[in-house]
Amino acid sequence: MESIETIDSIKQKIQLCTLCLPELPLGVNPIMRGNVGAKILIAGQAPGIKVHQTSIPFNDLSGRRLRQWMGITDEVFYDEDKVAIIPMGFCYPGKGTSGDLPPRHECAKTWHKKLLSKFENIELILTIGQYAQNYYLADKRKSNLTETVKAWQEYSPKIIPLPHPSPRNNRWLKNNPWFETSVVMALQKRVSQLL
Numbered sequence: 001m002e003s004i005e006t007i008d009s010i011k012q013k014i015q016l017c018t019l020c021l022p023e024l025p026l027g028v029n030p031i032m033r034g035n036v037g038a039k040i041l042i043a044g045q046a047p048g049i050k051v052h053q054t055s056i057p058f059n060d061l062s063g064r065r066l067r068q069w070m071g072i073t074d075e076v077f078y079d080e081d082k083v084a085i086i087p088m089g090f091c092y093p094g095k096g097t098s099g100d101l102p103p104r105h106e107c108a109k110t111w112h113k114k115l116l117s118k119f120e121n122i123e124l125i126l127t128i129g130q131y132a133q134n135y136y137l138a139d140k141r142k143s144n145l146t147e148t149v150k151a152w153q154e155y156s157p158k159i160i161p162l163p164h165p166s167p168r169n170n171r172w173l174k175n176n177p178w179f180e181t182s183v184v185m186a187l188q189k190r191v192s193q194l195l
Contacts, residue, residue, distance in 0.1 A: 034084025046089035046103035065165035071188035
């Protein structure tokens with residue numbers, strides 16, 4: 001008799017995954033979370049080094065800013081029955097010349113569809129950064145991240161594309177004040193409706 005995969009059994013398999021081990025400078029430490037009742041899915045990029053060390057997603061300045069954008073507390077953000085966090089790459093990919101390396105492609109290819117099929121209550125997906133937008137928006141994305149985020153209403157209410165909340169994007173935020181006044185305000189309203 002064939003066993004039926006549950007979200008917990010998939011999460012256990014992810015914790016044991018070693019597909020990328022030879023390519024990961026600090027070894028495997030898959031970071032993802034969420035329970036079947038979650039209504040919001042955060043599709044990020046890949047854990048940074050601090051997240052790798054603590055095993056807590058968005059446990060850094062990026063996470064603080066993301067929670068501010070969403071208008072929620074740490075307690076709500078880390079409640080797996082409310083918010084699922086599935087990065088495009090589950091493990092820290094290592095350092096590149098201008099920040100962390102891109103997320104490893106194996107995670108999305110191997111695990112995302114399986115996980116998404118179990119999250120039946122998701123009503124909002126936040127696609128953070130170009131890698132998540134490439135995956136979730138595919139040919140519906142615009143020519144670059146700025147144009148994709150500007151067009152957020154085309155994807156809402158199911159998806160809201162966001163820039164990465166990293167302090168590295170302070171210049172982008174300064175150059176695009178419309179983001180705070182329109183996208184963040186709409187995001188907070190939508191999150192409030194769902195939670």
